[in-house]
Amino acid sequence: MAAPSDQNNPDGAPDPPPGNGAPGEGHPGYTGPPREDEVSLLDILLVLARHKTLIVRTVLVFTLLGVTYALLAPEEYTSSATVVREVQEGGSGGLPGGISGGALSGLGINLGGGASGLTPSAYPDVLQSRAVRLAVVRDTFRFPGAERPMTYVDYVNRPAGPLSTVLEYTLFLPWTLKGWVGQAISGSPAPAGTTETGDPVIPSGEEDEALKAISGRISSSVDQETGLMTISVTAGGPQLTASLAESFLDHFATRVREIRTEKVRERLEFVEGRFEEAEQELETAEEQLAQFLERNQNPTTATLQFRRDRLQRQVSFKEQLYSELQSQLTQTRLDLQRRQPVVTVVEEPVPPMNRSAPQRTFVVLLMSIVGGIFGVVSAFMRTYFKSARDTTSEKEKLEEIQSALTPPRWIRRKVVPAQIPEE
Incomplete structure (x- = not known):
């Protein structure tokens, strides 16, 4: 009598898998019992x-x-402006009006050349510098909701409203406490220093708060290929945004001009001072020679002739020094004039029509x-x-x-009040 497996499968092949279609134990495709940590799509859908x-x-x-x-x-608006650094020519630079540098070379005037070390990639740092931001916060603007125009310093340090006060002592209490601790550790802010003209050079406490607030309102980007710099200012009103952008643009151009012409101005001051001294020395030498010739119209002695020659040499030397300093003074003034227009505004800031935030x-x-x-x-x-x-x-x-996260028993005794026994 043949085995049951031989009757069901005359060819001697192994038994077919169970009814569920999975290979049974002892079959080549059997991989063991299903794993408990496997999650199917039906399990995920069931949880959801x-x-x-x-x-x-x-x-x-x-x-x-x-x-x-x-x-x-609050609604915020963004106004943008585009500026570009003017290309300064090299040694072949000329002057406005078509006068070339070679035309003045015969007079001992050299226009010079070479570009400044201030490249467009450094413009964002100049824009965010303390000098530019301090000049902006000291300007006067008309803020939305304000009764009168005020400086940005006065606007930032104005008394807080009822809602701001409530948020400061409720939702923002940790940050308020942090500010108090920082002030207690650092002490009172240093008083604002002043220059000889009375202008403050060290920001006061109020100005320092305004500098921090204005830093988040300005951003910039530079296209390395074209050298175009885009300045973007964000504020709470269209007109205020445009006014802030114009203020940043003006003070930025002024600061760049100061940086580029600082060395030239120092050289100009030195040459002007030396030129005035040489002019006075030349006038003195000419007066001494004139007085000598008036007293001695026909010097015959050797002593008088030697003195006349010495006075004439002094006058000649003073004239040569005066002429050389005059050439250097003219050259320095031309160099200063050539370096003045260094930033060109390609696109002026205008009040935006649509808000930029919140989206x-x-x-x-x-x-x-x-x-x-x-x-x-x-x-x-x-x-x-x-x-x-x-x-x-x-x-x-x-x-x-x-148990690890549960507070100790002595803390729970203090927190949970004791139960009052029933009478």
């Missing part, structure tokens, strides 16, 4: 279906927060997506902790974590 209420509520809460922020956030639709969509992600993560975490309580090893781990 069981916690759909939690996910929907989380999305609604985050969406509500996004709508609240989008409606309460209400984007904020609401972003908060909805974040709420959905947070809800899904919460659903899986709840499912994990629920299943972990059913496992002995995982339950022991949870109890250990709970």
Whole structure:
């Protein structure tokens, strides 16, 4: 009598897999029992279906927060300006009006050449420098909602409103305490120093707060290929934004001009002082020679002739020095004039028509997506902790974590009031 396997499979092939289609034990395709940590798509969908209420509520809460922020956030506008650094020619540079440098070479005047070391890549640093920002915050602007024009320093340090005060001592209390601690450690701010003309050179405490506030309002970018620099200013009103951009642009151009002409101005002051001294010395030598010739119209003695020759040599030397300094003075003034226009405004700042922030639709969509992600993560975490309580090893781990996070008994006695016994 043949074996049952031989009757069912006359060719001697192994038994077919079980009814579920998976290879049974002893078959070539058998990989062992299914793993418990494997998660199928149906398991994921089942978790989402069981916690759909939690996910929907989380999305609604985050969406509500996004709508609240989008409606309460102050509107901001951005105004931009574009500038470019003028290309300075080399040794073949000329003057306005078509006068070339070679035409003045015969007079001992050399226009010089070579570009300044201040490249366009350094312009953003100059724009964000303390000198430029300090000059801007000292300018006067008309702020939205303000009764009168005021400086940016006065606007930043104005008394806070009721809502700002409430937020400062509630939601922003940690940052308020941090500021108080910082002031207590550093002490009172240093008083503003003054120059000989009375202009402050060291920012005061109020000006320092304005400098920090204005730093987040200005940004810039430089195109390395074209050298174009874009200056962007963000503020709370279209006209205020354009006014701030114009102020930054003016003080930036002034600062760049000062940096480029600083050495030339120093050389000009030195040459002017030396030229005035040489002019006085020449006048003195000429007067001495004239007085000598008036007293001795026909010198016959050797002593008088030697004295006359010495006076004439002094006059000749003073004339040569005077002529050389005059040439250097003219050359320095031409060099200063040539370095003056270094920044050209390609696009003037204008009041923007549309706001740049807040982007209400984007904020609401972003908060909805974040709420959905947070809800899904919460659903899986709840499912994990629920299943972990059913496992002995995982339950022991949870109890250990709970005991480690539970405060000591003496703290609980202070926090939880004692129960009053019933009469």
